[in-house]
Amino acid sequence: MRSNNFDNNLPLDVGVxxxxxxxxxxxxxxxxxxxxxxxxxxxxxxxLVSDINDWADELTKAFxxxxxxxxxPMRTGFLEDGVELGRRVRQQLPPAWxxxxxxxxxxxxxxxPSVS
Numbered sequence: 001m002r003s004n005n006f007d008n009n010l011p012l013d014v015g016v017x018x019x020x021x022x023x024x025x026x027x028x029x030x031x032x033x034x035x036x037x038x039x040x041x042x043x044x045x046x047x048l049v050s051d052i053n054d055w056a057d058e059l060t061k062a063f064x065x066x067x068x069x070x071x072x073p074m075r076t077g078f079l080e081d082g083v084e085l086g087r088r089v090r091q092q093l094p095p096a097w098x099x100x101x102x103x104x105x106x107x108x109x110x111x112x113p114s115v116s
Contacts, residue, residue, distance in 0.1 A: 005041065006030055008094035016052060016086040017102040020063045024056030044092050052085050059104060079103050086112050
């Protein structure tokens with residue numbers, strides 16, 4: 001488990017969150033204030049980073065730019081796929097860090113417990 005430029009022993013809040021036009025990984029803490037990053041900066045493996053950003057891109061592709069209010073719900077299983085990605089992230093990050101997934105329909109945050 002490695003993380004570039006972040007202290008593994010200090011808290012960091014890491015989210016897997018699909019937002020229109022953004023990367024799929026969000027961080028807060030250690031001098032960072034809620035912004036999206038590519039994911040590799042945290043030391044996540046390239047395959048996982050690609051999977052997260054493909055997942056987040058689904059929301060951007062589904063977004064109705066001409067009429068945002070007309071954007072429909074995401075496909076069945078979208079949230080579950082995000083939770084599985086979050087579990088994979090949790091396995092690759094230090095236990096001191098919080099990992100969560102945001103439900104794109106309710107905007108509720110789902111925290112994923114640290115693995116031993």
